[in-house]
Amino acid sequence: MNSAGLNSIDHIAVPVTDVAAAVDWYTRTFECTVEYQDATWALLGFANIRLALVIPEQHPAHIGFVHPDAGSFGTLKLHRDGTRSCYIADPAGNSVEVLASDSMPIPK
Numbered sequence: 001m002n003s004a005g006l007n008s009i010d011h012i013a014v015p016v017t018d019v020a021a022a023v024d025w026y027t028r029t030f031e032c033t034v035e036y037q038d039a040t041w042a043l044l045g046f047a048n049i050r051l052a053l054v055i056p057e058q059h060p061a062h063i064g065f066v067h068p069d070a071g072s073f074g075t076l077k078l079h080r081d082g083t084r085s086c087y088i089a090d091p092a093g094n095s096v097e098v099l100a101s102d103s104m105p106i107p108k
Contacts, residue, residue, distance in 0.1 A: 010064040010099055011043065013052035022053045036081060043081075062087065062095035070100040 016022040023034060023042045035050065036043040040058040044051045054061065064085070070076060074086035085099040 008066045009049060010066050010104070011050040011052050013041075013054045013059060013062045013064065013097075015056040015061045016053045017055075019053055019055065026051070026053070060087070060095040062097050064097040064099055066099050066101045066104055068101045070098045073098045076100055 019037065019039060019042050023037055023044070026032060026044055027034065030046070032051070033045040034042060035045045040055045042053045044053070052059070052064075067073070070085060073088050076084040076086050078084050082103060083099055084103040085097050088096050088098060090096055
């Protein structure tokens with residue numbers, strides 16, 4: 001949590017059919033940095049949030065929240081970027097990723 005006691009939104013993940021083409025479009029259209037990219041997903045950094053571009057067959061569209069007690073939501077999975085998280089659903093069935101705050105990269 002931040003100093004105001006509020007949880008942070010780490011990223012929003014949107015589905016794309018071609019990660020490379022989507023990265024090209026977002027980086028030409030907006031001021032952002034490519035934090036990670038492979039064939040199945042990319043992570044773009046903006047001033048106030050990160051945007052994940054995901055292949056639907058590999059990753060669900062979702063919103064990712066950082067939570068100090070993420071393990072209370074379910075078993076945390078270790079990801080290739082070193083973060084740990086689990087997925088849950090909100091009352092409408094939307095995917096929500098809950099990320100462990102102690103596994104988040106240190107901001108640049």
